[in-house]
Amino acid sequence: MSSTKKIIVITNSFLLAAGVESLALEIRGLLVDEVFSGSEKKLCEKVLLKKPDLIIIDPVSLGEHLIPTLRTLREEPETLIAGLVSESMKENVKSKFSHQLVKDAPKYQLIEELQSIIGKYIPEENSKTLSKREVEILKNVVLGLSNKDVADKLFLSVHTVMTHRKKIARKLGIKTVSGLTVYALMNKIVDMREVERRT
Structure with missing residues (x-):
């Protein structure tokens, strides 16, 4: 290719x-x-x-x-x-x-x-690895922010956030927020105290 x-x-x-x-x-x-x-x-x-x-x-x-x-x-x-x-x-x-x-x-x-x-963002040969931006978006999603809230916080468009979320789901094979939360906890992207404080 x-x-x-x-x-x-x-x-x-x-x-x-x-x-x-x-x-x-x-x-x-x-x-x-x-x-x-x-x-x-x-x-x-x-x-x-x-x-x-x-x-x-x-x-x-x-x-x-x-x-x-x-x-x-x-x-x-x-x-x-x-x-x-x-x-x-x-x-x-x-x-x-x-x-x-x-x-x-x-x-x-x-x-x-x-x-x-x-x-x-991610070379084909390393497609399972999340980029820094994707980790940032994953963390905010796990902490309960909506796509619009994430977009406003990171100065992105809602469409870009949604595109990143699709890539995250595809790379990790995880589609639910609860599944992403477990992944984020296991990989120390968030800690339990942060998750418990989410709205």
Whole structure:
């Protein structure tokens, strides 16, 4: 398996494209392979020919063509799709994307979101080991915090927290909070006094 993950960006904005390329450079093994404008002829065909691991779409650049474009791109199940969204964007547009990068978020948060989407936190050969961020999230979940509370505390989006929780469950083979609590106690991530104080 190739160690480099390829990203395709679809946007009419030079600044947005440059911003995504800058973020990708911060993460080892990520490469922005090409940038397409939303008005590109045969856009979906050209994008899928590149066989990207992740397609990042600026919905504003596609306008009324967003939904048919997404429908076509999703025919390739192995390719992840993320939306470049903003707080002011309509919810019915944002909801079209299961993965989101918030345009006006701070740099460190965008990097974490991108890492989370592409799955670059843990190398494949060490997939059973939790990252520092996953340990942090596990501890807070075990102590009774909701996804939103964890997101607020760690300055992440709720979606990123949920993605990490899925990875934790997959790595450990544990899906229940009670099971995660036992794991956290056995591995000294929390102690019994902390668990007893949880709300």
